[in-house]
Amino acid sequence: MNKLVKAITFGTLSLAAVLSSANADERGETIARSYFGLKDPSTVRSSATMTLTDKKGATRGRTLEMYERKDSKGTASFIEFSAPADVKGTRFLSVPLDNGSNEQRIYLPALKKVRLIASSGKKGRFVGSDFSFYDMEDRDFDDYTYTYLRDEKLGERSCNVVKMTSKDESAPYSHAEAWADVADSFVYQLKLYDRATGGHIKTLSVLETGVYDGCIIPVKVRMTNVADNTSTDLVLNNVEVNGKIDGKFFTMQHLEAK
Secondary structure (H helix, E strand, O other), X not given: OOOOOOOXXXXXOOHHHOOXXXXXXXXHHHHHHHHHHOOOOOEEEEEEEEEEEOOOOOEEEEEEEEEEEEOOOOEEEEEEEEEOOOOOOOEEEEEXXXXXXXXXXXXXXXXXXXXXXXXXXXXXXXXXXXXXXHHXXXXXXXXXXXXXXXXXXXXXXXXXXXXXXXXXXXXXXXXXXXXXXXXXXXXXXXXXXXXXXXXXXXXXXXXXXXXXXXXXXXXXXXXXXXXXXXXXXXXXXXXXXXXXXXXXXXXXXXXXXX
């Protein structure tokens, strides 16, 4: 969850100060360095509910447990669904590799098999939700170039908008636009743009946050699929940060455990 939206710390910047694209790029980089440098927890553990809403407004609920652990390589994550019956026992593991990429595997209880998520499959839906497997990966500062765009209101919030352009040509999104509140320096909205069409395809909205051991954690987010008119709400409960998490959660043995 915390990988999806991280805090961006920066001061108020006026459009009048952006005199050239070079200045905009420099400001964007400065903003992003603060963003990626903001304090993150070393571990996060929580229970969660996921609510899927289809284009007719019908909803389906799910419950799950989430574990994250950060080290020098990146962030490892483990997720296990406990309800309803059609997804119960489904487990997902993402681990950072030495080359900076992430290896993802999913255990499907109906087949009693583990499937490796290939790079070409990462734009697919994560367990039928509006999040993709790609959305579940960790990101670093060097994965993007940055441009400060403008100041803009997001509801009652006064925000700065920054464009983040992916350097990875195989990424499903060509770029994203991030809205950060100047009052608390947190990103409350991300618009994601499809690489194939260039169009706005998804919006990630942070609806609620909490502060845990000095870290801002998004505890309620909504991913809206603009193209399909569907959405997924993810709500964290019983959040624990910087606690000890057994390393077994991030192993193939635990992923495959019966």
